[in-house]
Amino acid sequence: MKQPIFLKPLFQERIWGGTQLRDTYHYQIPSEQTGECWAISAHPNGQSVVRYGELEGKALGELWTERPDLFGHFQSDRFPLLTKILDANDDLSVQVHPNDEYAKEYEFGELGKTECWYIIDCDEDADMIFGHHAKSKEEFIHLIKQGHWDDLLQRVKIKPGDFFYVPSGTIHALCKGTLVLETQQSSDTTYRVYDYDRVGQDGQLRELHIEKAIEVTTVPHTATKVEAAFTKVNGATITTFVEEDYFTVYKWDIDTAAELFQDGPFTLGSVVEGKGTLITSEGQFPLQKGDHFILPNKVETFKIEGQLSIIASHPNQKGGIQHHVAGTAREMANV
Numbered sequence: 001m002k003q004p005i006f007l008k009p010l011f012q013e014r015i016w017g018g019t020q021l022r023d024t025y026h027y028q029i030p031s032e033q034t035g036e037c038w039a040i041s042a043h044p045n046g047q048s049v050v051r052y053g054e055l056e057g058k059a060l061g062e063l064w065t066e067r068p069d070l071f072g073h074f075q076s077d078r079f080p081l082l083t084k085i086l087d088a089n090d091d092l093s094v095q096v097h098p099n100d101e102y103a104k105e106y107e108f109g110e111l112g113k114t115e116c117w118y119i120i121d122c123d124e125d126a127d128m129i130f131g132h133h134a135k136s137k138e139e140f141i142h143l144i145k146q147g148h149w150d151d152l153l154q155r156v157k158i159k160p161g162d163f164f165y166v167p168s169g170t171i172h173a174l175c176k177g178t179l180v181l182e183t184q185q186s187s188d189t190t191y192r193v194y195d196y197d198r199v200g201q202d203g204q205l206r207e208l209h210i211e212k213a214i215e216v217t218t219v220p221h222t223a224t225k226v227e228a229a230f231t232k233v234n235g236a237t238i239t240t241f242v243e244e245d246y247f248t249v250y251k252w253d254i255d256t257a258a259e260l261f262q263d264g265p266f267t268l269g270s271v272v273e274g275k276g277t278l279i280t281s282e283g284q285f286p287l288q289k290g291d292h293f294i295l296p297n298k299v300e301t302f303k304i305e306g307q308l309s310i311i312a313s314h315p316n317q318k319g320g321i322q323h324h325v326a327g328t329a330r331e332m333a334n335v
Contacts (some may be wrong), residue, residue, distance in 0.1 A: 001068060001281040004269075004293040005055060005063075007048040009085075012036040015131045015198060015206075018089025020179050024121070025290035038085055039292040040268050042079035047186045048292075049313070060294075072297035078111075080248055080315040083234060083268055083292065084182040085120070088174040093195040094129055094153060094205070097187070098216040099168040106212070107189050114246050115184035118311055119162040122270055123177030130156045130164060130223035132171045140219050144210060149194055152177060154221070163241045163249075169218035183249050186207030187256045191216065234259040235302070245318040252310040259303050264314025267295040276306015 013132050014035025022029045038046040040059040049060045063070060064079045074080070097113035098331065104110070112128060131154040134140035142154040153171065158164075158178070164193075166172055171193065174180060191209035198205045229240040236258035239251040254276065275288040280302045288306060295302065304310075 001054075001282075001296050002280050002298050003053065004278055004280070004285055004295055004299070005053070006051040006281045006285070006291065006293045007040055007049050007060065009037045009039045009290075009292060010041070010046050010048065012038060015200065016088055016090040016092050016176075018087050020087040020121075021085060022087070024179065028138055028289065033088065033089075035089075036084050037278070038082065038084055040083040040294065041271055042188070043082055043186050043188055044155065045169070049093075054089050063129045069298075070266065072293075074265045075317060078314070079186055080111075080261075081268060081313060082184050082186045083270055083311075083313070084184070086174060086178075086180045088176060088177050088178040088184055091196060092174045093192040093198075094149075094173045095190050095192050096171050096213050096217050097190060098212070100185075102216055103187065103189055110189050111187040112170045113185050113187040113189055114244075115182055117164045117166065117174075117181045118181045118183075118251070118272075119160055119164075119178065119251075120181055120243070121157050121160050121179040122158055122240065123159070125154045126175065126177050127157050127170065128157075128175050128178065129153050129173040130166075131223065132217075132219075132255055133221075135220050138220045139213070140217065141214055142215070144193065149288060151161060156313055163226065163228070165224055165242050165244070167218075167224075167232075171217055171221065181265065181272060181311050183247055183268075183311070185246055187276075188214040205312075236260060240316070243316070245316060247313050247315055249311065249313045252304070252312055254304050254308055256307070256311075257305045259301065259302065261301045262295060262299060262314075264316075266297050267299075267314050269293050269295065269312045269314055272309050272311055274306060275309030276308045278302055279303040 017033040019026045019032050024246040047059040083098050103112045164253050177218025191213040193213045197207050231238050236255040241249045271291045278285045
């Protein structure tokens, strides 16, 4: 099969969600508190379904099991990645995710959650929580139990086009007025540390997971210096944001036409801006803002025409590559 697999997004309502997924990408969202678009997902809590073509109606998890050839027989017991778009109309809870080993033992075989964020848009002077100030686990526990959140949490200014790599064990929270494309391990495990004393739909304070969060948080916080790697390839400007154990993430910017090739077992693509046409040996396929697709393994070369920006990613076999992190050109020494 040498044609892209286009997927239907599905949506998750969240207490902090809004309407940007409708207003920016014209999705039909379930309510005005829609926080997450699960764009490319085979996770049991929300699976993508093929939009059209010979595989129409198939869930991504089914394809992973039934058609391993589409994914280059990638060695994993499940589809390894999950692509989301998040609309933070309000602050998300301050949270942390476990690594694979902890999640396997305590979360019924779930994967850990290392993730990364591309800031699609945000309010002027927007920020986010990324890391903490505690120098020891004892100080970390003390500040949490005393509720000294301003002393504990680090805030970082953000702007459109920024990129953040968020390894498991990192305290973090998107804040109000932020639209983000997230690439992550296929996991839905989150430990809330602080939630601004908000109540859920049942009128009760939302559950926190303090003890587990204390166990999995990296102390002290380790700042990762990130630098973008820019290349011009056959008509495209390719920005390599991150290349590490679980995934490599790129941005493809195309002005008129570009000839590209896959350098992973398969590729996930999300059109974040513009429109155009994806051309393979099996046909031409329209692309527009808000489309999400997978390029199967046999699509070794392809062409994209138009004016558009795509966030692309592919999985890596853990331990199989040299660890490398890249991101926006600005250094994050103070993160």
